[in-house]
Amino acid sequence: MEFTKKLKRLGLSVAVIMGAVLLIGVADAAAQWSRSKDHDVYSSNIQPPRRMIDAPTAGVLQKGSFDTELRAFPDGGMLGILQIGLTNRWQIGISYGGTEVISSNDPSWNPRMQFLTKLQIVSESMGFPGIAVGFEDQGFGLWVDSLDRYQIKSKGFYAVASKGYRGANFTSSLHGGVDYSREDRDDDDVSFFFGADMTFDNNLGFVTEFDMALNDDRTPNSLGRGRGYLNAGVHWLLLEQVVVEGVLKDLLQNRRDTDTFGRELRLLYFENF
Secondary structure (H helix, E strand, C coil): CHHHHHHHHHHHHHHHHHHHHHHHHHHHHHHHHHHCCCCCCCCCCCCCCCECCCCECCCCCCCCEEEEEEEEECCCEEEEEEEEECCCCEEEEEEEEEECCCCCCCCEECCCCEEEEEEEEECCCCCCCEEEEEEECCCEEEEEHHHCEEEECCCEEEEEEEEEEECCCEEEEEEEEEEECCCCCCCCCCEEEEEEEEEECCCEEEEEEEECCCCCCCCCCCCECCCCEEEEEEEEEEECCEEEEEEEECCCCCECCCCCCEEEEEEEEEEEC
16 A cells, blocks of 8 residues: 555656656747747657647648557557548548457457547647647547446547647647547536647657546546546657657546556557558
């Protein structure tokens, strides 16, 4: 019990430190960016982030490109996501997974394949963020059949804004959005999310996000305690097209059905046709 408390304190400390580093970095990047004549935010080997951890950003795949994401999460869970850029502003995707995939038991597959789409309606410019709208019904964690939802609800319909900055040795971006999930049997409120990421030129990076989860805190059936979901991760661009990421989820212990934070491992592969 004492060890678990220490882990909680460590996780929260890491999240606070990461948040402070990101904010300081963004301020420094903004100052350098405002003095620079070259406003290209991302270097050739760093793609604009299309997702923080669970929450989407305003970044989209370019026409003729695709990415695949494989997630390993608690309870032997595995989730695969494939997305394709149909135009320079519009991407679509599918996802499927289940729990006990990595175990000695029979897998418990999610009830159906899920769909994702995102349209960037405003491109990011020197003085204005990129803005995108989209829909995704892929939630995260276990599928809870009695509530017809995932442990972490899908974003459903959403709108998100993102703004990137280029520093001396890194890129960073801020994101914020609003969403309305179709997993609304227990709680149908609109919710909000925001976060930040930073990737250094040595290809090591950090990301943190906070989902207010206002749609998961109102009824006795809700899985949240009303604290929201704070997640943090470290990623490494192993190759130009390959990213490995380790994630700590629910650092505020919002979920009622667990007494510690979650750990995930992710592998992302990006390629052009």
